[in-house]
Structures are given as C-alpha cells and as structure tokens.
Amino acid sequence: LQRGVLSVCRSSGFGLQIHPCDSSSPTLADELRQLVHRSRLAGLVLAPPMSEQPALIHALSAAKVPFIRIISAREDPADGSPCVYVDDRDAAYAITEHLIQLGHQRIGFLWGGSGHRSSQERYQGYEDALKDYGIALDRKLIVPGDYTFDDGFRGARKLLALKDRPTAIFGSNDEIAAGVLAAAHSDGINVPYELSIAGFEDSPFSKQSWPALTTARQATEEIARHAAQRLIGDLQREANGEPIDSRNEGFSPELVVRGSTATRHTAPATRGAAKRRKPAS
Known part of the structure; x- marks a missing residue:
C-alpha cells in the first residue's frame, strides 16, 4: 500500500508521511485533524478499518480535511466521500x-x-x-x-x-x-x-x-496508486477552481488457482502417497 502511494507522490512532487493509528481510539478524529494541521499535510489516504468508520469520515469532512478512502464494497457507495472500492x-x-x-x-x-x-x-x-x-x-x-x-x-x-x-x-x-x-x-x-x-x-x-x-x-499497490492519484487530482482541480470528479473507481480481485486446492476425493488417502500438484506461479 505504501509503495503505491509513494510512487504517485514522488511523480507528482508530493512527500509521504506514514502515521500509525489506533483505529479504535475515541480521539482518532482529533488526532488526525491535529496531524494535518501540525504537519501541514495536503490530504490523507485512509485504509481499512479507519476508512470504513462513518463517524470518522463525517468528522474529517466537517473539518474540511481532504482525504481518499480505500474501502471494501461491491459497488460505488456514492455517499459523497471519495473512495477507491474493492469488491x-x-x-x-x-x-x-x-x-x-x-x-x-x-x-x-x-x-x-x-x-x-x-x-x-x-x-x-x-x-x-x-x-x-x-x-x-x-x-x-x-x-x-x-x-x-x-x-x-x-x-x-x-x-x-x-x-x-x-x-x-x-x-x-x-x-x-x-x-x-x-x-x-x-x-x-x-x-x-x-x-x-x-x-x-x-x-x-x-x-x-x-x-x-x-x-x-488483490492488486494492493495498484489500488493505492489510484487512491493517491484521485486525491492529488482533486487537490489540483480544487486549486484551479475546477469541478471535482465525483465518480469512484472499483477493483475486483482475481481468482488464482494454485496447488492447495484439488478435486474432492472420497476414498481415504494414504499418508504421503498422494501425487503433489505443481503450483501455478
């Protein structure tokens, strides 16, 4: 995740600050608001489970803190807050x-x-x-x-x-x-x-x-890149007085079949006698 965000920040002239958080802290919203103010951050990339806490999202929005969420959802939540969603x-x-x-x-x-x-x-x-x-x-x-x-x-x-x-x-x-x-x-x-x-x-x-x-x-690095690109793009459009794109992008992880799954066998197996399948890359 960090690698994906960092690659976009570097190519766009931004720096990246990593800030570990306790997502269960009752003062998390205040902590993030103070972090943005103290460090003069342009915006936040929020990962789960923080990104999926409605109270936190509402508090950041009310404080006008720019952010992008990475969330799990089967479709665009269209809830007014920018996100990249994973099905x-x-x-x-x-x-x-x-x-x-x-x-x-x-x-x-x-x-x-x-x-x-x-x-x-x-x-x-x-x-x-x-x-x-x-x-x-x-x-x-x-x-x-x-x-x-x-x-x-x-x-x-x-x-x-x-x-x-x-x-x-x-x-x-x-x-x-x-x-x-x-x-x-x-x-x-x-x-x-x-x-x-x-x-x-x-x-x-x-x-x-x-x-x-x-x-x-799950293309975590690619998802992170898209999240950072969306956040930086929104910041630039706002600075130029342009409308912000309200469409959110979604990703669906891809099934990868390897050697740990096989056809169900009804007969008892002899220990160590089964032929091993060569795992896919």
Whole structure:
C-alpha cells in the first residue's frame, strides 16, 4: 500500500508521511485533524478499518480535511466521500465457486476481523455461492476470528476436530489460510488430497506456503496508486477552481488457482502417497 502511494507522490512532487493509528481510539478524529494541521499535510489516504468508520469520515469532512478512502464494497457507495472500492464479495464468491466445482460440499469458512468491512463482504460471497449452488449453510463450519495466522490455526483445529469435518476450508486472508495449512500438516492431513485450502489477497504467505495457496489476487499497490492519484487530482482541480470528479473507481480481485486446492476425493488417502500438484506461479 505504501509503495503505491509513494510512487504517485514522488511523480507528482508530493512527500509521504506514514502515521500509525489506533483505529479504535475515541480521539482518532482529533488526532488526525491535529496531524494535518501540525504537519501541514495536503490530504490523507485512509485504509481499512479507519476508512470504513462513518463517524470518522463525517468528522474529517466537517473539518474540511481532504482525504481518499480505500474501502471494501461491491459497488460505488456514492455517499459523497471519495473512495477507491474493492469488491471482496465477488472475489470470495469466485473462490467458493471454485471449491464447489471441485466437488466440495462441506466448506469451512474462517472469518477475518469483525472491525473490517472486508470480513462481512468475503463471508457474503461465501454464503451467496453456497446458496446459488443449493448447498445448505452449516453454522458449525463457520468460525469467527481475526486476520492472523494463529486464528487460522486455531479455527482449523476446531473444524478438523468435527466428526464430519470439511473437505475444504476458505480462510478470509492468506495469513489465516497459512495457519490452516499448518494445522493440517500438524494433524498429518494431506493437502490438497484430503483437504483443499484457499486464502485471499495473494500475499507472500500464499506463494511461500507448500503447497502454494489458491487465493484472490488483490492488486494492493495498484489500488493505492489510484487512491493517491484521485486525491492529488482533486487537490489540483480544487486549486484551479475546477469541478471535482465525483465518480469512484472499483477493483475486483482475481481468482488464482494454485496447488492447495484439488478435486474432492472420497476414498481415504494414504499418508504421503498422494501425487503433489505443481503450483501455478
């Protein structure tokens, strides 16, 4: 994200200041207003979960602080605040559909952080795909958690302990999915022969795991570049007395199939006997 914003700032004659924030702080709006004033910032690029807090957005707008949001949404929110939106629901639907088309009916789902809109959108894509394919939703296969490796590991252990355990698990991001993979390895479960695993975001976790993870490629750097270009463009148009473009741009992550997912097998696997698939790049 930072690399994408920085590349635009450099090419446009702007500097970039990174400011870590506690998104749960009750004084966050005041902190950002003071930051803009003290550092004489031209504007802010807001990432989730800050970018998805209505009270914060209202406070910044009221203080006339220029900003651009990066948010999770299936369509342009058209709410009067500029944003770049990512259709997590559509990509999660594609991942779940991929697993269903491989023959999986019992598909576990591990949630990300509840404070992120992307968690709800990704879950919605999972639920919608099951519904469209006539597969009943089993609440025992849905586990709350956060966007962490440890929560992926714990959630997977819970799912794999079920009497009728899932044949596939969809982790809400690659870090969660890597935790699922570690749990499967610790239980001697062959991936993908006995268990298919999918993640989301196409992070380094997805490529460095063995087998490499099926995921959704989220062009984070490109999204960040577009956000910075929109913010700087709006600032320049306002300075020139030109109307600001109210149209928001959207992105949809792309399904990437790798070696962690395969056709569902009904016969028990012999430990270590399954042929490994060569992961895609």
